[in-house]
Amino acid sequence: MGSITKITRQTNNRFLNMYDLDNVHKSGKKSHYFMASRAKSDDDLKLVSHTNKPDGVVIYAVTKEENPRIVLVKQYRYPIDAWIYELPAGLVEDGEDIHEAGIREMKEETGMTFTPLDAPKGYERPFFTSVGMTDESCSTIFGFCTGEPTSEGEEESEEIEVVLADKAEAARILREENCCMRAGYMLPRFIADDEPFAFLHV
Numbered sequence: 001m002g003s004i005t006k007i008t009r010q011t012n013n014r015f016l017n018m019y020d021l022d023n024v025h026k027s028g029k030k031s032h033y034f035m036a037s038r039a040k041s042d043d044d045l046k047l048v049s050h051t052n053k054p055d056g057v058v059i060y061a062v063t064k065e066e067n068p069r070i071v072l073v074k075q076y077r078y079p080i081d082a083w084i085y086e087l088p089a090g091l092v093e094d095g096e097d098i099h100e101a102g103i104r105e106m107k108e109e110t111g112m113t114f115t116p117l118d119a120p121k122g123y124e125r126p127f128f129t130s131v132g133m134t135d136e137s138c139s140t141i142f143g144f145c146t147g148e149p150t151s152e153g154e155e156e157s158e159e160i161e162v163v164l165a166d167k168a169e170a171a172r173i174l175r176e177e178n179c180c181m182r183a184g185y186m187l188p189r190f191i192a193d194d195e196p197f198a199f200l201h202v
Helices: 098-110 167-176 181-192
Strands: 003-009 017-024 030-037 056-063 070-077 082-086 089-091 113-116 137-146 160-165
Touching (some): 056 181, 089 098
Parallel strands (some): 056 137
Antiparallel strands (some): 056 089
C-alpha cells in the first residue's frame, strides 16, 4: 500500500483548499498527489483524522401534493461555464446536524420549507463525492417541501432557478440537460416509483 510522507497546504481560502501530498507508491517510487478539501484545518483532513464527518448535505425533496414533483435547482457553475440541474445542497455549518443544515439550505436556495423524514440506518451517512480529487463527503437527507419557490435567500455569488419537475420533466432533464451525478442517480428513482419514498421502506 502507498503512504503519505508530507502534507503541504497550498492555498488559504474559506471554503476549499488545495493540498500537495508527498507520497511513496507501493513500488517505492516517490511522487506528488494533489487534492482539494473543505477541511477547516489540516488536522480536519480526513486522511489525518480518519473521521468521515459530512462537509455538506444533499437534499432529495418532493412536493407534498397528489402528484409530487421533485425539487431541483438549475444553477450556473463556473467550472463548466454552463447551467446544470442539481439536487439542492449546501455545507453543514458549525453546530448543525444534517437535518438542520438541510432545512436552512433549502430555505436559502429555494425559499421553500423542508421537512425531513426518518431514514433507515445507513441512508443518511456521509459518502465521498469524488474521492479521486477531494476528501469531501456529503450526507443525503430525504423529505417533503412546501411553500412557493423564491430567490430571496440567494447569495450574490449564486445564480439559481428553482425547478419543480414532474416525472415527464425529470425524464427530459435526464435526456437533454447537464445534470449532476447525484441527481442523475435519484431522478430515475423518482420517475419509476409510484410512492416517492418507497425506497426508504425496503
